[in-house]
Amino acid sequence: MNDRQRGLIDNLARRNISAFYCNNAQGVQKKVLELIPAGASVGFSGSKTIQELNLIEILKNQGVEVFDQYGLGVDKEEGMRLRQLGIGADYYLTSVNAVTWAGELVFLSAFGHRSAGIANAKNLIIMCGINKITDDLNTALSRAREYVAPLNCKRLNWHSVCLDKGICQEDVCFPPQYKRMCCQTLIIEAEMNPGRVKFILCQESLGI
Numbered sequence: 001m002n003d004r005q006r007g008l009i010d011n012l013a014r015r016n017i018s019a020f021y022c023n024n025a026q027g028v029q030k031k032v033l034e035l036i037p038a039g040a041s042v043g044f045s046g047s048k049t050i051q052e053l054n055l056i057e058i059l060k061n062q063g064v065e066v067f068d069q070y071g072l073g074v075d076k077e078e079g080m081r082l083r084q085l086g087i088g089a090d091y092y093l094t095s096v097n098a099v100t101w102a103g104e105l106v107f108l109s110a111f112g113h114r115s116a117g118i119a120n121a122k123n124l125i126i127m128c129g130i131n132k133i134t135d136d137l138n139t140a141l142s143r144a145r146e147y148v149a150p151l152n153c154k155r156l157n158w159h160s161v162c163l164d165k166g167i168c169q170e171d172v173c174f175p176p177q178y179k180r181m182c183c184q185t186l187i188i189e190a191e192m193n194p195g196r197v198k199f200i201l202c203q204e205s206l207g208i
Contacts, residue, residue, distance in 0.1 A: 108182045
């Protein structure tokens with residue numbers, strides 16, 4: 001960990017967010033398992049980072065009850081039920097779209113499920129690769145809207161302005177004409193409850 005990364009960890013701590021540093025993806029997996037006890041319940045957001053870390057299968061194999069809305073054979077109605085259970089689970093897992101060196105966290109959400117999970121979680125665990133660190137809040141918002149959103153739209157085959165035209169035009173990108181990825185933007189600047197939010201920084205690139 002270099003001095004600037006250490007500064008980010010310290011800045012998150014100043015914001016009442018417990019932060020951890022891991023050298024690689026395996027370290028992130030290990031830290032998540034340390035934080036979540038067997039028998040706990042877990043909800044999670046849609047996240048390329050979580051997919052890459054294979055956390056859902058790992059947690060299931062450790063005896064953790066995972067409310068998996070993306071599980072094999074889960075239909076839309078059951079998926080919504082599992083999302084609601086996940087929001088109220090003991091732990092909620094998500095990744096951040098961007099984080100500033102000052103410790104501000106930026107999240108996009110299409111339907112608000114991730115925003116609800118972040119706000120209501122008893123314990124929130126956020127994972128982040130070094131690829132998501134930005135210099136300031138404006139750059140973080142630009143990264144989320146102009147880089148992350150189009151790639152997620154492409155991955156999910158969503159018809160959006162940013163995917164069709166290659167630029168963000170939030171003044172015209174509205175449903176039902178477009179399937180907008182960034183309907184909600186959440187910025188976390190601090191946390192009121194000590195110990196509720198855990199942030200894991202990985203030295204490797206993770207997710208989008």
